Amino acid sequence: MSTSNCFCGSPSNYASCCGKVHSNINNAVTAEQLMRSRYSAFVLADGNYLMKSHHSSTRPLKDKKAIVNWAKSVTWVKLEVIAKTKGKAEDDEGTVTFDAYYYENGKLEVIHEKSAFKKENEHWTYLGLAK
Template identity: 45%
Template sequence: MPSTAASCPCGSARAYADCCGPLHAGIAQAATAEALMRSRYSAFVRADADYLLASWHPSTRPASVDMDDAAATRWLGLEVRQHTPLDADHATVEFIARCKVGGAPAVRLHELSRFVREDGRWYYMDGIFPAR
């Protein structure tokens, strides 16, 4: 696992301990849908399936997250294209995440994710893959 003094994997240019670390540890909550999305990306980088499940809305949450390829996956970066608050409790975040699994060519995941806030806490609902 990366050191907490290292830069946060989410690309914020802040230290992990001052960015996504407190969210992963359960001592802070994401203030915005974008912060939650960034923390979820960091959780994928760190293979933190428990956090991914906990940050997923119960109505759309899968029973488990497959992290079988986690050791072979190298995350290459995150680009947040747009964070759009729809109202006080709903937002979308468009992002591109890049990764490389084993010796395969790098891939990019372009997603428009939906988020909802319940009882002051943001959750990931689901996402669509916009046409290129």
């Protein structure tokens, strides 16, 4: 495996960062780790992981193919974590605010989102946009 930084921006390589979470979701000890692993899953267009890491109450099962197709159609640039609340190992919920940069049709775009995360079956999941 490459020794370059993980897709999520961590100085660790993919195998020791998001790759560990992709192979076992329980390795995401914090909401931020899960959010970073989801960003890497978008970079890799890993629809199965994106669905698995999405809370069952808000999981968009019918949209999986569209999500994968879109993820493959853009060029991911970088992830910046801006803020977080709760979301530690001992918490059951938390939020992460981030900017995800990508190129689409030759134009730099950014997703600015405050995401809500909640534990389900004792592991972190993405719930949706935070209120």
